Amino acid sequence: MAAQLVGSRACLGSDRRSCRLGLPENATSHLAGDGAQPRIRPTSVAAPVRRRLRRRRSCDPLRDTHHHPSGETSQTVSDKSVVLSRDTLVAALCWLLPLAFLKPLMTSVSLGGGGSGGIFAPSLFLGATTGASFGLICNYLFPDVSANPTVYAIVGMGAVVAGTTHGVLSAILICYEMTDAPGIILPIMFAAGLASVIARVIDPESIYHKKLSRRGESIARGHEMHHLEHIMVRDVMLREFPRVNQHDDVTEIIRVARAHPTIESLPVMNSEGRFVGVIRPEDLHRVLDSDVSPQLVYADDITLKAPISVSPDENLLETLRDFGSRDIETLQWRSTPTIRGISSDCLCVRTSCGVTAKKCSQSASRVASVCPEMPPPQHARLLGVNIGLLATGEPFKHTRNLKILAHTVICSLREFWLMRLRLLSVAACCLGVWSMPCAAADAANSAVTDLAQVDGDFYLQGEYFGNVNYDFFAAPNMGLQVVALGDGQFDARLLRGGLPGAGWDRGSHNKLSGTRSGSYLLLEGDDYQIEVTPAEAVVQTPQRIELARLPKIHRISTTQGAAPPPRAVVLFDGTSTDQLDNGKITPKGLLDVGAMTKMPVDDFRLHIEFRTPYMPKARGQGRGNSGVYIQQRYEVQVLDSFGLEGVENECGGLYKQKRPDVNMALPPLSWQTYDIYFTAVRWSSEGKKASNARITVLHNGESIHSNYDIVTKTGAGKPESAESRPILFQNHRDPVRFRNMWLVPTGVASLQQVTDALPAPFGAPHVFWHTTSYCASCVMLPNSCNCCCRRCR
Structure with missing residues (x-):
């Protein structure tokens, strides 16, 4: 038998809270004792009950995600039980913000070079980095009301994708498939819908609409743009337009521009009469807004050089696609007459004779004009709007010219950032709004570590x-x-033979559920109904035939308070964390999550005592989650799995690899013990794996893994290697607490050797104290309450 059962009748002290919990005065150390370490005797007195601790928040739809056993930096990103320091925040942002800039830059380089850039990958990446940055800042400024930065990252991904593509459903499905967390659906639906609405207000066209428009296709007007295939570049030429010399100053350029107000861009010619580039109105405004005198700035200083070229034999549809794909408005001469193009919305095209030739869609946002090889420059006009400038120039190989790549990359980057910056504002709005429901949900899933803060359900929960x-x-x-x-609301398991580790045959059980009414709970199942009070449970048949009266008991692990042997390394005794990295002591002298041993380990025996918080509304991996990561490779899970089946990812399980032989988890706020005996992997001289790691685990004194052969790392553990690594006590953002931790560097081969090595009373049979006589006034145990009822005396 593995754990000592302390019954309700033994509560003889004057501590009323201990009495209400059915605890003996000298056994409160196993239930919310927060002071010094327990004495060597397993049932010794611990420090007084905790008074006040800050509640830990747990608003995280991704709580089922199992975090990697990393160091302090990555723990800080996912940790909300430890307040972010300024240095940690700055270090994290120094990584995330450059990544948010580099990804669009590399995408622009890829697009500008003719490669593939994608839509979803850049949007997801940008949303994740900016969302995580936003979440870190919220965690730093408002640690008690903000959610996990991971939540903000996922919400940011969904918001940016929905805003970019206007595809709300696609954003929801993508984020859900990546996380496999049903809890993320509601925030993503909210953020994606809001982002799509705001994005449509800012820009009615999605990125797909823009890509089609640049290819000459309009969704609104069908395939009218394909009529441009029948219009050649030479058909839209006008042969007279003003021009400036590259040596003219800005004053002269402004005079020419005022004389021809309908000209959108002025051609710049060199001394040989060859076309150099164009000057746009924004180029002139930039000079006028600066402190430099216009007489000192010349045309050549502000000329936009032509980056690429087209042939006058090309049709307008090909030209529009060439312009649109690169966001280029002017083109260089190739070996034939040169074409130039700038932005313009048009309905029809005029030839050089001034006669309307073809009609085109209003979506035609790029048009062009041409000129013969050397004669005077030519000018194209659309509906009376000057839209292009042409002249001859020096030929060059545009596909190999570095200037082409630089210009196209700059234009692609400008387009990319204009789109993304709008969507970033959308995502930030969604993230900010989503932080409010996260804060509201925080209170519902808060973790309680103080008996003064428990609700009425706590006194009915237990064994x-x-x-x-x-x-x-x-x-x-x-x-x-x-x-x-x-x-x-309650669930329950009725076990024939006794409790886990105390008579239960590990097979027969019945499931029941019920709702509390005051201090009374009625559990109902297929074969039984049970009336539960804080003192006892009465088991009945559906016909209300009483089968048993079960007093409430509290078990104490038989290894609780075990003293370290002479050769042991004391990891934590309530006073010092010298043997731990990132060891943080709570105000009550307990060890917080996230610590890691300084010494690497191979073969060892480890004793720890841990306590999970009371989180009745949490479920699954979000309920008091932590873990003992041996060599940062093999995790023995720590979780509030009380009353559950006991599978691979629950308390005592080798995470996702082997379930415990029996679920020995005690109720939350009870002190529990792990006694772990580990033999490391053996490697041959050639560096090959000779034998697997082996482990024996005793949970609250009961064997749950007996000399088990660990075939590989568990979950997110580090890969197996010959390198010895330390033990990590995982930070999963829940306020799990540790005490009385020590390690002996040695190996134990079998469970029998383990049992022989442990001090008495390990392995001693359970002792039961129970009674059917209770105080009718206060539902307390005889001789333990403070009311005036004589039955209590």
Whole structure:
């Protein structure tokens, strides 16, 4: 038998809170004792009950995600039980913000060079980096009301994708598939919908609409743009337009521009009459807004050089696609007459004779004009609007010219950032709004570590054990585990033979559920109904035939308070963390999560005592989660799995690899123990794996893994290698606490050797104290309450 059962009748002290919990005065150390380390005797007195601790928040739809056992920096990003320091925040932002800039830059380089840039990958990346940065800042400024930065990253991804593509459903499905967390659906629906609406207000066209428009296709007007295939560049030429010399100053350029107000861009010619580039109105405004005198700035200083070229034999549709794909408005001479193009919305095109030739869509945002090889420059006009400038120039190989790549990259980057900056504002709005429901949900899932803060459900949750009244029953004893689910809801398991590690045959059990009414709980199942009070549980048949009365009991691990042997390394005794990295001591002298041993380990024996918080509304991996990462490779899970089946990712399990032989988890706020005996992997001289690691684990004194062969790392652990690594006590953002931790660097081969090595009373049979006589006034135990009822005296 593995754990000592302390019954309700033994509560003889004057501490009323201990009495209400059914605890003996000298056994409160296993339930919310926050002071010094326990004495060597397993049932010794611990420090007083905790008074006040800050509640830990747990608003995180991704709580099922299992975090990598990394060091302090990555822990800080996912940790909300430790307040972010300024240095940590700056270090994280120094990584995330440059990444948010580099990704668009590399995408622009890829697009500008003719490669593939993608839509979803850049949007997801930009949303994740900016969202995580926003979440870190919120965590630093408002640690008590903000959510996990991971939540902001995922919400940012969904918001940017929805705003870019206007595809709300696609954003939701992508984020859900990446996380496999149902809790993320609601925030992503909210953020994606809001982002799509705001993005449509800012720009009605999605990125797909823009790509089609640049290819000459309009969704609104069908395939009218394909009529441009029949219009050649030479058909839209006008042969007279003003021009300036590259040596003219800005004053002269302004005079020419005022004389021809309909000209959008002025051509710049060199002394040989060859076309150099164009000057746009924004170029002139830039000079006029500066402190430099216009007489000192010449045309050549502000000329936009032509980066690429087209042939006058090309049609307008090909030209539009060439302009649109690179966001280029002017083109260089190739070996034939040169074409130039700038932005303009048009309905029809005029030839050089001034006669309307073809109609085109209003979506035609790029048009062009041409000139013969050497004669005077030519000028194209669309609906009376000057839209292009042409002249001859020096030929060059545009596909190999570095200037082309630089210009196209700059234009692509400008387009990319204009789109993304708008969407970043959308994502920030969504993230800010989503932080409010996260803060509201925080209170619902908060972790309680102080008995003064527990609700009424806590006093009904726990273990009940007693004898069966009928001889024909298959087992003489019966156990009941009642689990609080919040808001007065409960689940329970009725176990024939007793409790886990205390008589239960590990097979037969019945599931029940019920709702609390005051201090009374009625559990109902297919075969039984049970009336539960804080003192006892009465098991009945559906016909209300009483089968058993089960007093409430509290178990104390038989290894609780075990003293370290002479050769042991004391990791934590309540006073010092010299043997730990990132060891943080709480105000009550307990060890916080996230610590890691300074010494690497191979073969060892480890004793730790841990306590999970009371989180009745949390579920699964979000309920008191931590873990013992041996060599940062093999995790023995720590979780509030009380009353559950006990699978691979629950308390005592080798994470996602092997479930415990029996679920020995005690109720939350109870002190529990792990005694771990580990033998490291053996490697051959050639560096090959000779034998697997082996582990024996005793949870609250009961063997749950006996000399088990670990075939590989567990979960997110580091890969196996010959390198010795330390032990990490995982930070999963829940306020799990540790105490009385020590390690002996040695190996133990079998469970029998383990048992022989442990001090008495390890392995001693359970002791039961229970009674059917209770105080009717205060539902306390005889001789333990402070009311005036004589039955208590």
